[in-house]
Amino acid sequence: MDNLANTRTRQHGLTAREAGLIACTTCGRLDRAGLVCARCGATLSSRYPDSIQRTLAWLAAGIVCFIPANLYPMLITRTLGREEKNTIIGGVIELVNYGSYFVAIVVGVASIVIPVAKFVVIGLLVASIRRAWPLDPHARLHLYEITEFIGRWSMIDVFVVAILVALVQLDFVASVNPGLAAVSFALSVIFTMLAAQSLDPRLIWDSIEEGPSDE
Numbered sequence: 294m295d296n297l298a299n300t301r302t303r304q305h306g307l308t309a310r311e312a313g314l315i316a317c318t319t320c321g322r323l324d325r326a327g328l329v330c331a332r333c334g335a336t337l338s339s340r341y342p343d344s345i346q347r348t349l350a351w352l353a354a355g356i357v358c359f360i361p362a363n364l365y366p367m368l369i370t371r372t373l374g375r376e377e378k379n380t381i382i383g384g385v386i387e388l389v390n391y392g393s394y395f396v397a398i399v400v401g402v403a404s405i406v407i408p409v410a411k412f413v414v415i416g417l418l419v420a421s422i423r424r425a426w427p428l429d430p431h432a433r434l435h436l437y438e439i440t441e442f443i444g445r446w447s448m449i450d451v452f453v454v455a456i457l458v459a460l461v462q463l464d465f466v467a468s469v470n471p472g473l474a475a476v477s478f479a480l481s482v483i484f485t486m487l488a489a490q491s492l493d494p495r496l497i498w499d500s501i502e503e504g505p506s507d508e
Contacts, residue, residue: 315339344493345419351488352415358481359408366472368454378472381405381450404450404478407443411485414440418492425500433497441489447482451475 316323319335330337341347366378379387381404388397418437421428454475 340495340499341491341493344491344496345423347491348415348419348488351484351491352412352419355408355481355484355488356412358477358484359412360477362474362478362481363405365474365477367450367474367478369470369472371470380474381478400450400453403447407447408481408485411440411444411447411489415485415488415492418497422496422500430497430501434494437489437492437494437497441486444482444486444489447485448479451479451482 313325314323315325315337317330317333317335317337320330320333322330322332324331324337328337329335363381365380367381367384368379370377370379381400385397385401385405388394388400414436418433418440420426421433454469454471
């Protein structure tokens with residue numbers, strides 16, 4: 294039976310799903326469609342359950358957290374009793390004023406450009422899957438992989454804040470503390486990373502074969 298399925302797969306280009314096979318996401322065993330994996334006992338599923346819904350939920354949470362992350366101060370600096378609060382954009386502008394153009398570009402790209410780009414790309418990928426847009430699936434897959442890879446680099450702003458808070462604590466002379474935006478921004482990055490991980494890229498190919506989805 295297995296030889297017959299393998300022969301048909303080679304001759305007609307059947308996918309594992311069409312051949313009645315499912316790869317276990319826990320141990321990687323390729324098994325016949327069933328409820329549990331014969332090797333590790335994990336629940337088998339041809340596609341991530343509720344992938345689109347989970348992705349949209351995490352994406353919405355990330356966008357909601359990104360708003361206060363840009364409205365509230367990221368860093369609160371106190372020098373000789375004088376307090377100064379800087380938002381993400383304000384920090385980038387201040388770096389430019391000090392002549393630190395390279396650092397300003399790095400912080401601006403990692404903290405503003407990349408998060409917004411991730412929101413847009415993930416939203417477009419979900420829309421292309423649900424509406425079965427006639428776009429190159431290989432290009433969409435590469436776009437998904439890039440988005441998932443660069444997502445973590447948005448944390449660079451949070452790392453900078455954490456390092457400054459740990460190093461600059463000189464009581465009345467100088468101190469640095471995180472603002473509300475630091476927590477909001479970290480949550481936004483985490484939620485967006487979870488959104489990318491929740492999206493099953495195999496749905497890109499399914500949308501081509503099955504057409505628009507109403508999920």
